[in-house]
Amino acid sequence: MSNAERPAVRPGLPEDAHPVDIEHIYGRLADRGLEYGPAFRGLRAVWSHGDEVYADAALDDTSGSGDGYLLHPALLDAALQAALVPGLDSEDGTFLPFALRGVRVHRAGARAVRVRTTPGEGGVVSLALTGDDGEPVATVGTVVRRPVTADQLDATAQRARLLRVAWKAVTPPTAGDTQRWAFLGTDHIGVTGGLKSIGHAFDSFPSLAALDAALIRGRGTPAPDVVVASCTDADTPVRSAAQRALMLVQEWLADERLADSRLVLLTSGAVATRPEEDLPDLPGAAVWGLLRSAQNEHPGRFFLIDVDAPEESGRALAAAVASGEPQLAVRRGTLHRPRLVRCPPPRRATLIGTVVITGGTGALGRLVARHLVTRHDVGHLVLLSRRGPDAPDATALHGELAALGARVDLVACDAADRAALERALADIPAPSAVIHTAGLVHDATAVALTPRRLDQVLRPKVDAAFHLHELITDPECALVLFSSVAGLVGNRGQGNYAAANVVLDALAHRRRAGGLRGVSLAWGLWADGMGSDLTDAELARIKKAGLAPLASDQGLALFDAALAGDEALLAPVQLNEAALTGNVPPILADLVTAQTTKPVATESLLSRLADLPESEAEAAIVDFVLETAASVLGFDGPEDVDPEREFGAVGLDSLGNLELSRRLSAATGLRLPATLTFDHPTPAELASRLRQLLQESDR
Amino acid sequence: MTQLLDGTDRRTFPTDEELLHRVLTPYRAKRCEYLTSATVTLQGDPLDGGRVGGSCAFYIPESCYIDDTGHFNSVEFNICYNQMAYYVMAKSVKESLIEPFSQWTLDQFWARQLADVYITDFRSTFRKPMQGRHFRGEIEITDVAEWDATDLRDALVIMRTKCRYWDEFGGESTGEIAAAVTNPPAN
Numbered sequence: 001m002s003n004a005e006r007p008a009v010r011p012g013l014p015e016d017a018h019p020v021d022i023e024h025i026y027g028r029l030a031d032r033g034l035e036y037g038p039a040f041r042g043l044r045a046v047w048s049h050g051d052e053v054y055a056d057a058a059l060d061d062t063s064g065s066g067d068g069y070l071l072h073p074a075l076l077d078a079a080l081q082a083a084l085v086p087g088l089d090s091e092d093g094t095f096l097p098f099a100l101r102g103v104r105v106h107r108a109g110a111r112a113v114r115v116r117t118t119p120g121e122g123g124v125v126s127l128a129l130t131g132d133d134g135e136p137v138a139t140v141g142t143v144v145r146r147p148v149t150a151d152q153l154d155a156t157a158q159r160a161r162l163l164r165v166a167w168k169a170v171t172p173p174t175a176g177d178t179q180r181w182a183f184l185g186t187d188h189i190g191v192t193g194g195l196k197s198i199g200h201a202f203d204s205f206p207s208l209a210a211l212d213a214a215l216i217r218g219r220g221t222p223a224p225d226v227v228v229a230s231c232t233d234a235d236t237p238v239r240s241a242a243q244r245a246l247m248l249v250q251e252w253l254a255d256e257r258l259a260d261s262r263l264v265l266l267t268s269g270a271v272a273t274r275p276e277e278d279l280p281d282l283p284g285a286a287v288w289g290l291l292r293s294a295q296n297e298h299p300g301r302f303f304l305i306d307v308d309a310p311e312e313s314g315r316a317l318a319a320a321v322a323s324g325e326p327q328l329a330v331r332r333g334t335l336h337r338p339r340l341v342r343c344p345p346p347r348r349a350t351l352i353g354t355v356v357i358t359g360g361t362g363a364l365g366r367l368v369a370r371h372l373v374t375r376h377d378v379g380h381l382v383l384l385s386r387r388g389p390d391a392p393d394a395t396a397l398h399g400e401l402a403a404l405g406a407r408v409d410l411v412a413c414d415a416a417d418r419a420a421l422e423r424a425l426a427d428i429p430a431p432s433a434v435i436h437t438a439g440l441v442h443d444a445t446a447v448a449l450t451p452r453r454l455d456q457v458l459r460p461k462v463d464a465a466f467h468l469h470e471l472i473t474d475p476e477c478a479l480v481l482f483s484s485v486a487g488l489v490g491n492r493g494q495g496n497y498a499a500a501n502v503v504l505d506a507l508a509h510r511r512r513a514g515g516l517r518g519v520s521l522a523w524g525l526w527a528d529g530m531g532s533d534l535t536d537a538e539l540a541r542i543k544k545a546g547l548a549p550l551a552s553d554q555g556l557a558l559f560d561a562a563l564a565g566d567e568a569l570l571a572p573v574q575l576n577e578a579a580l581t582g583n584v585p586p587i588l589a590d591l592v593t594a595q596t597t598k599p600v601a602t603e604s605l606l607s608r609l610a611d612l613p614e615s616e617a618e619a620a621i622v623d624f625v626l627e628t629a630a631s632v633l634g635f636d637g638p639e640d641v642d643p644e645r646e647f648g649a650v651g652l653d654s655l656g657n658l659e660l661s662r663r664l665s666a667a668t669g670l671r672l673p674a675t676l677t678f679d680h681p682t683p684a685e686l687a688s689r690l691r692q693l694l695q696e697s698d699r
Numbered sequence: 700m701t702q703l704l705d706g707t708d709r710r711t712f713p714t715d716e717e718l719l720h721r722v723l724t725p726y727r728a729k730r731c732e733y734l735t736s737a738t739v740t741l742q743g744d745p746l747d748g749g750r751v752g753g754s755c756a757f758y759i760p761e762s763c764y765i766d767d768t769g770h771f772n773s774v775e776f777n778i779c780y781n782q783m784a785y786y787v788m789a790k791s792v793k794e795s796l797i798e799p800f801s802q803w804t805l806d807q808f809w810a811r812q813l814a815d816v817y818i819t820d821f822r823s824t825f826r827k828p829m830q831g832r833h834f835r836g837e838i839e840i841t842d843v844a845e846w847d848a849t850d851l852r853d854a855l856v857i858m859r860t861k862c863r864y865w866d867e868f869g870g871e872s873t874g875e876i877a878a879a880v881t882n883p884p885a886n
Contacts, residue, residue, distance in 0.1 A: 186850040208852050229851070244849045251852075450844035450857075 011134060012114065013054050017047035020085060028088050029081075034096075042078025044112075046085060051119040055082035058112035070105045071129075071138050079115045083125050083143050095145040098678055102126075102141020110137045117143075146678040161524075161554070162561055163571040164343040165488065166636040167273035167329055167336035168590070172319035179225035179321075184211060188230040189268040191307065194314030202228070208251055215257050223257050226321055228264045234281045239458050241283030242290055242499045243451045249294045252301060253447055264303040264321055265291055270506065271306045273329045273336050275567065278513040279506045286458070288327075289502030292490025294446040295326050296585060305330065326586060339590040340488065340571060342634040344641065344650040349564035351478075354380040354431040358415040358464060359438030361391035363528060364482065368435060369397070371556045373406040380407045382428050384421075385438070388412025415464035418471075425471055433478040433563075436465055439500070443493045454496045461500040465507055469518070479518040480563070481508055485547065485571050488522050489585045508568040521562050524573030525549045546584040546591065548576040591634060605667040609694075621694075622687040624667065629683055632659045643684040647677045668694060708749075712739040712790060722786045725813055726778075731763035733775070734782040739790045741797070751797045752839040753787040757864075759832050771829035771864065771872065777821070780862055780876060783838040785812055788858075791840075799845050799856060802886040811882060819857070820877040829870030836864040845883070856880040 022043050026036055044056040057078035080097045087095045113129040120126055120142060127140040181202035183192055195202055203224060205211040215223055229248060232241045245265060252263050270284025279285070288304055295302050305320045306329040307313040316330040329336045355372055359365040360383025372378040381401060385391050389398075389410040401408045413424040415438055439461045442453050465481055472479055486494050487501030504520045511518030525542060527549035542548070550558070550573065558572035580592045605624050609617055626638035633651060635641060641650065652660065657677050664686075665672045670693050673679075680686040714736040723732040736756045743749030757779055761767065764774060788800055792808045795801035800808070841859045848854040858878045865871045 184851065207850065232849075240847060240849075243847060244851065247846055247849070247852060450842060451846060452844065 010056070010114070012116070012130075013047060014049045017049040017054055020046040020048055020053075022046060025081070025085060025088065029084070036081075040074055040077055042074055043081055046082060048085060051086060053082045053085045053115070053117040055079070055085075055115040055117075056112070057082070057115055070108045071110065075110060075113060076138070079113065079127055079129055079138075079140075080143065082115045083117045083127060083145065085117075086119075087145070095147050097143050098146040099144040099674060100140055100142070101144070103138070104140075105138045106136040107131065107138075113137050144675060146675065161550075161573050161575060162343050162345050162558055162565070163340040163573060163591070164567055164636075165338050165569060165571070165587075166341045166590075167271075167331075168339050168636075170323060170325060170328065170335040170337050172316075172335055173322045173324075181226045181228065181321075182211070182224035184208070184227050184229045186230065188233045189266060189307070189310045191228070191230060191266055191268075191310040191313065191317065193311045194307075194317065196314070197311075198314035198318065200314060200318055223261045225260070226262050226264060227258075228266060228317075228321075231265055231267045231270070231281075231284045231287045234269070234283065236283045238283045238286045238462055238503055239451075239455055242286040242454050242458065242496075245287040245290055246446065246449055246451070246454060246495070249291070249302065249446050250449075253298060262303055262321070263301060264305060266310075266317075267304070267306045268308070268310055269306070271329055271338070272506070272509040272568070273331055276513070277509070279509040282503055282506050282510065285502045285506035286462075286499040289487045289490070289498035289500065290446075290495045292327070292487070292502075293492060293495035293498045294490075296490045296492045297446055297495075299326075302326070304328070308332065338488070338587055340587050341590055341636040341640075342651065343565075343567070343570065344633075344635065344645070345558075345561040346564035346566070347649075348560045351376040351378050351433050351563065353378065354382065354429050356382040356384065356425070356428065356431045356434040358384045358434075358436045358468070359460075359482075361385040361387070361394050361397060361410065362437060364437045364526060365435075366397055367526075367528065367552055367556065368437065368559065369401060369408075370404070371559070373401055373404045375556070375560070378406065378432075380409075380429070382409045382411060382424075382431070384411050384413045384415055384424060386412065386414045415467065416459045418463075418467045421464070421467050422471055430474055431472075431477055433480055434468055434472055435480040435482065436461075436468055436504075437482040438464055439482065439497075441494065441497050444496070445493050446495050449495055454499070457496040458500050458503075462503045465504050469507055469511055469516075473516070475516055477517065478563070479508075479511060479516070481505075481518065481520040483520045483522045483569075485522045485524050485573050488571060488587055489545065489547075490587075505569045512568045519562060519565065519567065520569045521559070522569060522571040522573075523550070523555070524571070526552070526555050528552050543576045544579055546576055546580045546588050548574045550574045604669075605664075605690075606669060606694075618687070618691060621691050622684060625664070625683045625687045625690065628663050628667070629660060632656050632663065641683060643687075644682055646681040647683070647686075648681065652677060664690065670694070670697060708743050710741045710796075712741075712794060714738060715790060715793070718789055718793060719786060721809070722789050722812075723782060726782065729763055731778060732782075733757045733759050733779050734786060737783065737786045737790075739787055739794075739796070749797070750839055750841065751787060751791055752837060753783055753790075755783050755786075755836045755838070757834050757836055769830065771825075771834065771866075771870065773823055773825075776823050776864065776872060776874065777818075779836055779864065780838070780874065783836060783862065784858075784860065784876075784878060785816075787838055787840065788816075797840065797843060799843065799883060799886075803884055804886075807884040807886075811880065811884075815880055815882045817879045817881065818876060819879045821874070822876070823872060823874040825872045827870050829864060829866045829872060830868055831866035831870070834864055834866035834870070836862060838862045853881065854883050854885070856883045 026041060039060060042057045044058050047054040057075060059072055059075055084095055110131060116128045117125045124142040124144050126142055129138040131137050183202050183204045232244060252258050265287055267281055267284030267287060269279055270281040270288055272279045291302050291304050304327045308331050313330050316333045320328045320330060320335055325337050327338055351372055355378045357365050357369055360369060369381050369383060394410050398408050398410055411424050413420050415421050442456045444453055468479055481504040483501040483504040487498040487505060490498055505522060508518040508520035524547050562570045562572055608620055612620055622643055626641045629641050630638045661672045661674060661676050680689045726732045734755055735758050738754045740752050759775060789808055791797045791800040792803045792805055839861045841861055844857045846855040860876050863873045
């Protein structure tokens with residue numbers, strides 16, 4: 001009902017109160033990223049009177065009965081919306097209710113209320129909710145409001161789901177290695193020299209047939225405890241390297257004599273442990289993906305080790321095997337294991353001009369295409385797919401995108417066919433980005449996978465990505481590769497898909513090492529993509545592993561953030577925080593309840609400051625705030641936190657805010673308010689405030 | 700050879716007497732040519748979920764290795780399987796039905812038929828004894844995996860199959876068999 005239909009006056013309303021248009025209120029809030037659905041559009045009429053606001057609010061029919069509540073949350077929310085009206089037209093950002101104090105419910109079960117907001121000291125307001133009879137329904141002593149920026153609202157949508165891989169140092173075991181080793185196959189990467197140089201004994205079998213013959217000859221003698229095989233060198237085609245590794249895995253699982261033998265697959269340069277590291281062994285990356293799945297299907301049987309200097313890695317290799325870690329990289333003699341860590345969401349980037357999308361008529365391709373037209377400044381879309389204009393609903397897609405103002409070319413092109421891809425790209429103006437979304441799944445466990453099933457999945461993802469990498473040499477053009485977190489986690493039954501995606505991740509590193517732009521996005525499952533076909537059981541398994549499907553709007557918000565990132569590999573995922581309890585794939589282990597149980601910098605800030613000259617106190621406090629914030633946010637380290645960037649924008653939610661306040665209080669002995677990070681929204685400002693408070697408490 | 704089309708993606712090949720005769724040659728001296736007819740069917744695209752199968756008839760006048768047991772036993776199950784499998788492979792070579800056999804010549808197949816085809820996994824289940832001398836059987840190739848040669852292992856083709864036999868008296872047996880072909884031609 002609009003204001004015009006309501007009586008001009010109602011009991012308790014000052015005569016000179018001005019009606020405020022409700023559509024204007026919700027429109028203005030929506031402009032700032034606060035879109036209220038029908039059930040939460042509870043304001044029915046609003047009047048302003050100086051600093052006061054009067055409003056009528058009611059539940060709509062879809063909100064159900066108010067009987068189950070002392071005060072229905074949608075009705076309270078509508079009353080709080082009234083409190084936002086005074087700042088609505090200011091340009092200082094959007095104010096949101098931040099803290100409520102002195103909430104009292106006088107009468108339960110209301111479906112409609114009259115609201116009056118009255119300003120108090122320091123920008124707070126109080127609320128009085130009454131029934132039609134004028135009797136009190138509820139009162140709120142003070143509503144503390146705080147401004148939020150669009151950046152913060154975006155970050156809330158992301159919920160810190162942008163992850164990256166951090167390779168963390170592992171302490172090598174101290175116990176000596178007494179196991180019997182064997183080296184199997186050709187030493188493609190030259191690691192046996194390293195083993196010999198440290199005097200490590202090992203048998204050598206040039207082939208599986210030779211190993212088999214030795215096992216037959218030595219009837220009764222157990223197979224070697226550890227069998228090491230080098231993966232093929234960087235010149236081997238990806239599919240050959242993957243096939244060879246798959247063959248080894250199947251032989252291992254089929255031969256009961258090897259049931260107690262650990263198979264260690266060695267690569268060199270198949271993973272990048274630091275952003276600037278080149279990654280020459282792309283075929284080895286496929287082996288990593290494939291083996292991660294095999295590891296999850298058969299824990300304790302398979303091990304992956306990547307070495308930087310094979311000839312010098314004998315001692316580190318022995319330590320790596322003795323550690324029992326399933327995946328390790330040896331860098332300068334130190335062992336590192338991969339862990340997904342939360343990463344600060346970058347600021348949003350905008351694509352312009354022409355963008356090419358492979359898999360452009362697929363579910364994800366369509367979502368991204370629409371998003372590029374509506375939320376970016378892309379005026380020209382080239383959608384490649386094998387069937388092009390003949391793909392299902394392609395005409396409707398074309399019409400929809402054209403109606404949004406974009407020029408759209410639907411091109412029939414198999415991106416895995418290099419000549420066809422070259423022709424398709426030659427016909428279009430220089431794109432600002434090429435987004436490779438094409439791909440398919442053909443699931444099978446390691447035991448059931450065949451070379452053909454490997455090829456079927458590698459071809460559309462990897463072949464096409466290699467062609468794109470070779471054909472797109474414009475340093476300004478971003479190559480965005482849609483990968484999957486399945487490659488990092490090693491989803492069971494998806495060894496081929498994992499292999500393909502880890503190659504994409506590696507290719508992005510390779511590209512950046514060559515001075516070109518590229519990012520691989522290791523997506524979690526999209527609810528509207530492949531996730532839409534999942535059974536309840538499959539979904540339950542994914543959730544149990546600590547992940548959950550991404551809604552389209554979340555996925556697209558993460559896409560925008562990841563585009564602006566300066567990383568070769570980012571994992572935009574929805575975490576199922578409730579399931580992150582410890583029993584998760586190893587790569588997710590450091591995300592486990594990072595906000596509550598991770599070792600805290602419990603050292604008192606005061607004791608740290610006591611040993612420092614005054615001139616260094618400021619920097620020490622900033623460092624302390626950064627360390628504590630990184631710990632609460634689950635980031636890898638304080639360098640991931642920008643001292644000048646707002647906490648909300650890097651994913652600190654209300655629980656995180658409470659945790660940060662609690663830790664800072666414990667470390668300083670100060671009693672800090674819950675509004676701390678809102679009143680001092682950047683680490684630098686917060687540190688400055690802490691210093692001030694510490695100085696005051698000294699006096 | 701006549702080829703019957705009974706659907707858009709289904710091709711059927713009736714018994715190829717000359718080919719059958721050739722396939723059974725190694726069995727002739729031992730008097731155990733049990734396979735009497737075989738219709739081969741290709742359904743769909745063999746590179747994308749397509750299947751090759753054979754629908755066969757058998758006649759065992761007397762066992763080639765033991766006195767009459769009165770029922771179809773596991774040795775005969777195996778011999779009949781081999782004959783079906785050889786025939787379907789040979790037909791796949793001749794008519795280019797399924798990779799990698801479609802890349803082979805028949806001479807290459809004959810050279811490997813006995814020396815290079817190994818059963819690697821054999822499971823047979825006898826649901827109800829089969830007593831008839833005449834009975835039917837079918838085979839389906841569910842997957843063919845081509846493994847390239849590497850330093851670790853020579854090239855290998857692994858064929859996974861299912862088979863079933865039944866007679867007019869309600870007897871039935873089934874099996875799942877994997878066979879490896881070593882030394883595949885590098886065409």
